[in-house]
Amino acid sequence: MAELSADLGFCTLKNPVIPASGTFGYGEEFLPFFDLDLLGALILKGIFRKPRSGNPPPRLAETPAGVLNSIGLAGPGSEKLQEIIRRLHAKTRTPIIVNVCGEDDREFEEVAEIFSAMAEVAMLELNISCPNIKKGGACPAQDAGHTSRLVRRVKKVVRKPLIVKLSPNTADIVGVARAAEGAGADAISLVNTFLGLAVDLEKRKPVFANTLAGLSGPAIKPLALKLVWEVCRQVRIPVIGMGGITSGRDVLDYILVGAAAVQIGTVNFCEPGAAVRIIGEIEAEMDKLQIKNLSEIRGKLQA
Amino acid sequence: MAELSADLGFCTLKNPVIPASGTFGYGEEFLPFFDLDLLGALILKGIFRKPRSGNPPPRLAETPAGVLNSIGLAGPGSEKLQEIIRRLHAKTRTPIIVNVCGEDDREFEEVAEIFSAMAEVAMLELNISCPNIKKGGACPAQDAGHTSRLVRRVKKVVRKPLIVKLSPNTADIVGVARAAEGAGADAISLVNTFLGLAVDLEKRKPVFANTLAGLSGPAIKPLALKLVWEVCRQVRIPVIGMGGITSGRDVLDYILVGAAAVQIGTVNFCEPGAAVRIIGEIEAEMDKLQIKNLSEIRGKLQA
Amino acid sequence: MSLHLTKGLFTAPAKHGIMRGMQDERGLIVEARSLDGDCRLLKIAVPQIAAQAKPGNFVMVRVSPSLDPILRRPFGILQSEPPHIWLYFQVRGRGTQLLGSLRAADSLDILGPLGNAFPELAGKKILLIAGGRGIVPLFHYAKAYAAQRQLLLLYGGRSAAELHLLEEIKAMPFEKTVIFSEDGSIGKKGLLTAGLEKLIAEQRPQATLSCGPEAMLARLVRMLKPGKTENYASLEALMGCGFGVCHSCVVLAADGSYRKVCDEGPVFPLEGIQWPN
Amino acid sequence: MSLHLTKGLFTAPAKHGIMRGMQDERGLIVEARSLDGDCRLLKIAVPQIAAQAKPGNFVMVRVSPSLDPILRRPFGILQSEPPHIWLYFQVRGRGTQLLGSLRAADSLDILGPLGNAFPELAGKKILLIAGGRGIVPLFHYAKAYAAQRQLLLLYGGRSAAELHLLEEIKAMPFEKTVIFSEDGSIGKKGLLTAGLEKLIAEQRPQATLSCGPEAMLARLVRMLKPGKTENYASLEALMGCGFGVCHSCVVLAADGSYRKVCDEGPVFPLEGIQWPN
Ligand SMILES: Cc1cc2nc3c(=O)[nH]c(=O)nc-3n(C[C@H](O)[C@H](O)[C@H](O)COP(=O)(O)OP(=O)(O)OC[C@H]3O[C@@H](n4cnc5c(N)ncnc54)[C@H](O)[C@@H]3O)c2cc1C
Ligand SMILES: Cc1cc2nc3c(=O)[nH]c(=O)nc-3n(C[C@H](O)[C@H](O)[C@H](O)COP(=O)(O)OP(=O)(O)OC[C@H]3O[C@@H](n4cnc5c(N)ncnc54)[C@H](O)[C@@H]3O)c2cc1C
């Protein structure tokens, strides 16, 4: 029987499967489907300081094997999320990760500080890569300098492991990853969504009010896997890979290129029980390939 | 009845549908399926000066709603292609476009000169964006400076309209497009394939000998449409859009964001008659939406 | 703008009762029927979902085992006769095309029951207003409650070819049934809203439950006198997940907040929504 | 390395005769049978393709109407009885799973007939060597020519569960049929190559036609004495298009050039290919 634990350095997860921010609601929604304790960890929908109503609909468009989203980080704000986390923590021992958002550096810092102080929170993921906040999809993770400044600032106020989430919409994702590492990030996660466009031929307008939106789902897997591989080879901190995962084999592909763990996003929408199916498939696949534990293949791609 | 002609400035095509280079062989292969005269134009598989055997297999991998390819531009070389073009030209009046490749700038120039001299050739497409030649996927179209130098050099020796084909694997596709325009390109086509990775878990190796490969097909459509839109807004020369087109509606999406014509690639593999189906769908869709001609919607996206 | 529920305006979503019971169940099609106007009727064995479905609930259906289309499609439950539910839908785009091509003995994944339900409105006289395929949740409601409630039905559509289930409706104990078609091919000619005032004046229902195109619901809200009847509508929206996690299905409420149609709805007080003019 | 055909080694591809006739035809499944070992037999009405199919040809099948999986899958033609062809395949990955779930009355797009064909070898005594589902094109050959040729069959697979069509084979006028299974569950125990030398020594065929796993073909090329028999093999390769345009299906030929299996093959002189050791 394969051993599934995933070593993040600063902690070990019971398995490498972590539902991704924005695709797993606030956790509780999945209680009808499975015991949350089965997960490696879980990440809550991105949170700002204050409640946000999000973008006007439509917020989602289906694309071939993917979705474009422009949710715009609708959410209840930090206060309300603290309550939700307390309630959730009472129901599961799985590490809870808070996805920290901000319109500016100060908000990132504030929100990070709030949740760093909560005993129920295991780690923070700094979402410096959301394409749906600023017009044109701009975000701090497109720039190594901004990333470095922001991570350094946040690190000063938090006492929890800090995962920095990167954007694929940059020329030099490796440079940004190194900047995050240099600024003290404990881990890196990638990718957030790719900037894409959908248009409404009848109205002759973009489908989304923000024009651009973020592409996720199976369609992006080959692109995301390439970026995760490149980053894994250039940083020493653990990397959490994601993009288009729908199966246990997909997870092992990410581990093979160097990821320590993975996140699964869009698949949670079309199959609420996906996380647990995937965990089962990882084990079955490892047994079939006679892989005893993840470190046996992690980063072992011969390229 | 909608009028389908597509205005490229330097010429008018009877309709906007052009099979893309590398996905339409040398044209003749499609004779069993339809009359080539039905096409707006057609582009032959990329050509180098000398015969090339291409990359070792596997050369193609299926991905969700897409394919990764690492064909490596196998081909018979310029001499043989001239014969092929003469034979093809005897069978169709549709404008024939030669996709010009090179390992270095000199080869691009040489090959362009050869085919510019052929009466049977209507235009040239300069393929400065193939990710399957150099290790790591490097190509001239990743850099505005290189693009400018190369296009200028080629323009000096050719007497035919020159389309410059861009790569999505660059931070600043608009900068590269402007560089091509400034250097005298008559039109721009985009996108070539996106760099992606596929791995073989059993062998713990990349699927492709070159490690990276190029992603095409429906999966990339939202990403490609975004890039085409951005470029269309920033250059004055005509733009030929492509990426994931499988239907008449897809074509009109590209026209709406500003493309003067489109190319269709991967769909030719899974449906040899796709081009003709798509031309029919464009007409039907235009009639339904009461669009009389393409210029009525070209670039009319209100964003 | 606030995301807190405005008490009173919105009925507390039945969510925690119903959502608990939701299942991702493998369904078996036991009957598939094609109807005029490119409509389909599917009878599907989903014992767990059927046992719990309440009128107004819907399901998310995986129309293909492949990754494209990747999202499920939402459909109302026309009728629940455990272990079966019935779906009734119109072929529109690719998803409904795929679903419409399935046949008896095919199986597919169904997530449900989802959403809140219509309020029970026990003992009231209720007018059901169905535009086209909006008949679905109202049919379910009528099947479940017609014996214990006084129900009226106002049902309209483009033409006879798009109005189905008329035999079944005739067999149900409606107090009165009025049919409209835009082209006059069946029932009275015109939009169903043309018959609304007369029906209300004559029958004096205490509540209305409606489902249909947005334009119809918008017209209703302008015609129904506030306070005279309690009015609820079942809404549609593009849905990514159907169980409250993607936040894509929002509709703008009268109080300026966004409401998720999938788990705060699909049934809302008609006046609680901002309708287009 | 050159891409010019090495005259003599490769038979000129029948391409221009056959490829002209290729069609993308809508096929109707008229019979679907499940066999042991996760194998399937499909009988499909494709009048145009069936009318032109020659032994050794194959088809590209669109296994799903959706964009995923996007590529067609190649399958040999087991038998052509116009207006029908038969496919015989093993469920392996997602494509064959989808294809294997289709039933009578389902329809699907089929491109063919594709590829060159086996040489006719009129008047010769021919040994057919089939490993597992490699039986497909050889079965077609035998059906077409058994009456006019002296045919021998050497057929092997992992176990009885993976060896099908034995009844049909028994009914065909083979001079001799030898069956092997790796686990001994049917016929002789072992790899079919264990029976090769004896069969050749006894029967003295003038040609061999083979199809099966790469390892089997590689073993054959080492065992068959050059010059003694004319040897042809039908190859498999990953295929993007099946009609010569994507250049993905190449195999390394003995002369160091790459050959496209789809239109320069799938039948090649056995010695014309570089086999792994
Ligand atoms: C709660 C709910 C219950 C529904 N119940 C029924 C029902 O019982 N019977 C029925 O026929 N239809 C019902 N619908 C609508 C049905 O979901 C859509 O017709 C279907 O999703 C279209 O899918 P498609 O792939 O065929 O179309 P697409 O190709 O996705 O789109 C085709 C057209 O349908 C529209 N559309 C797409 N998705 C939706 C959606 N979720 N809601 C409304 N319009 C949409 C698009 O805007 C487009 O105009 C319901 C929708 C909701 C939200
Ligand atoms: C000319 C030709 C004729 C064929 N005839 C038959 C036949 O008559 N019956 C039959 O059962 N199979 C036949 N095959 C093999 C068949 O095409 C593959 O089994 C099928 O494509 C696998 O598809 P999949 O989606 O199920 O598998 P995938 O998920 O794509 O892959 C599953 C496994 O199948 C292998 N595979 C994928 N594609 C091919 C391929 N084109 N050729 C060989 N292996 C492949 C993969 O490497 C992998 O190990 C033929 C192949 C060729 C090239």
Ligand SMILES: Cc1cc2nc3c(=O)[nH]c(=O)nc-3n(C[C@H](O)[C@H](O)[C@H](O)COP(=O)(O)O)c2cc1C
């Ligand atoms: C609807 C939606 C909402 C998302 N919201 C967030 C978010 O709040 N914070 C964040 O960091 N990422 C968010 N993401 C990105 C995902 O976490 C993930 O990075 C991305 O979807 C890629 O993974 P996938 O291909 O498995 O979906 C969101 C994605 C989707 C589709």
Ligand SMILES: Cc1cc2nc3c(=O)[nH]c(=O)nc-3n(C[C@H](O)[C@H](O)[C@H](O)COP(=O)(O)O)c2cc1C
């Ligand atoms: C197998 C294959 C071979 C290709 N060869 C070439 C080529 O020779 N020259 C070129 O400019 N582009 C080549 N391309 C890129 C296509 O022309 C096109 O830019 C790309 O596939 C995107 O369009 P699509 O999504 O419609 O396929 C190739 C693409 C594929 C899939």
Ligand code: FES
């Ligand atoms: S459909 Fe996902 S939240 Fe409503």
Ligand code: FES
């Ligand atoms: S499969 Fe495309 S060239 Fe052979």
